[in-house]
Amino acid sequence: MAARIIFNPTAGNGKARQLMESIQGLLPDDVEVVTTQYPGHAVELAREVAENEEMTVISLGGDGTHHEVINGLMPTAKATFAVLPAGTGNDFVRMLGYPTNPAEMLQIALMGPTRRLDVGRVNDQYFLTVSGVGFDAEVAGWVNRHEKHGNGTWVFLRAILKHLAQYRSQPVTVTVDGASREHMTFLIAVGNSRYYAGGMLMCPEAGLDNGLFHVIWVRQLSRLAVLPLLARVFRGSHVKHPAVETFLAAELTVTGPQHLLVHADGEIIGHLPATFSIVPEAIRVRVGRPV
Ligand SMILES: Nc1ncnc2c1ncn2[C@@H]1O[C@H](COP(=O)(O)OP(=O)(O)OP(=O)(O)O)[C@@H](O)[C@H]1O
Known part of the structure; x- marks a missing residue:
């Protein structure tokens, strides 16, 4: 076979x-x-x-x-x-x-042709695209519990609008290389690859063969600021917004309120705390052109 x-x-x-x-x-x-x-x-x-x-x-x-x-x-x-x-x-x-x-x-x-590509790991699960905590995980949880109709982007936009009214930023601590920082957090996205939620360019510097995650840490936002920021995610220009910090890392730990959901590839895999680590060149993948 x-x-x-x-x-x-x-x-x-x-x-x-x-x-x-x-x-x-x-x-x-x-x-x-x-x-x-x-x-x-x-x-x-x-x-x-x-x-x-x-x-x-x-x-x-x-x-x-x-x-x-x-x-x-x-x-x-x-x-x-x-x-x-x-x-x-x-x-x-x-x-x-x-x-x-x-x-x-x-x-x-x-x-x-095959290329060896990185795979992300979060706790005991592996992921290919983006894993994360916060608003997007709540949205992913809702999308997975409901039937998906229409194209991917519209499904996620509807879910985003529904959650916007009730969602509150949370105090979240991120530890990288032994240094910890806490901020009121709207979401954290840890990207092995660049896109999620049906074409959103969430982690624009993520590369599938660079041995690193592109991490997007969005701080507390006013409700009015959320939609314009999300619109910028489609172009990848959200990374320049003053409420957004970005960095590259091979490993990080995220802690915070235990009720916060963690998603990986848009599937809910559990709650905080979450430890992320990249598995470099973990798998041979057939590609249409060089990644
Ligand atoms: N026979 C089955 N009956 C019901 N659910 C299934 C079955 N086989 C797989 N699943 C579930 O279907 C879910 C949805 O699959 P998948 O995410 O591939 O499709 P999608 O939601 O339409 O696409 P995308 O993730 O790209 O938005 C998966 O979480 C999987 O566990």
Whole structure:
């Protein structure tokens, strides 16, 4: 068996099923398709083949499916990872230069050139895009509990507007290289890659092969200041706002009120405290062009 496609039929409001239909007739004999039956199943399906160096494990779904697959492949990840993006957000693939045509996408996923890329770790979970604490984690929690309709950006914008009225900044401490600082905090985003929430350029200096996170620490904001700042996230110019501190780090710890949710790749993985560490060049990934 050369490749295993892990297919989440529920991803992307029908997009995953559509993509599966359009590639079904193009699959070589040595490609196996396994379908997820429940949340978390993709972790098990990836773990079964994680040690096989000859195998390409292809995640067909959205970033939540890719998150599960990567958690099944890590920590040893001898198999090669690839994606067939079919979610509402598709943020990880934005940095991999994949084509949009299904047949060309499949070609890359099966045979594209490989690059060794970093993976993020937060507590006992791995992530590909962004992990974090604060307003965005509350929004992600809500989005995951509700059905996603429409395109990714609109889904997240609706959730953001809903949470804006009730959200309060919290006292959060960040420790990097043994030095701790506390600030009233709107959110902290720890980026292994640049995009999340359906195309928001949250961590514009994140690189998938630089051994570092790009950390965005947004301090307390007035409600009126939040929407203009969020609008700037699409261009990446939020990093110049006076309430935003940014830095690069390979490791950091975040502590604060224990009820604060922690998300990774938009999936809620627990509460504070959270320890983040980069795993450099953790996994071989098939890419459409150099990352
Ligand atoms: N058979 C299944 N039934 C119900 N849920 C499933 C099943 N298989 C996987 N899941 C869950 O579906 C969730 C959503 O998947 P995914 O995030 O890939 O799609 P999406 O939400 O449409 O896309 P994106 O994350 O890019 O916005 C995952 O959290 C996963 O646990």
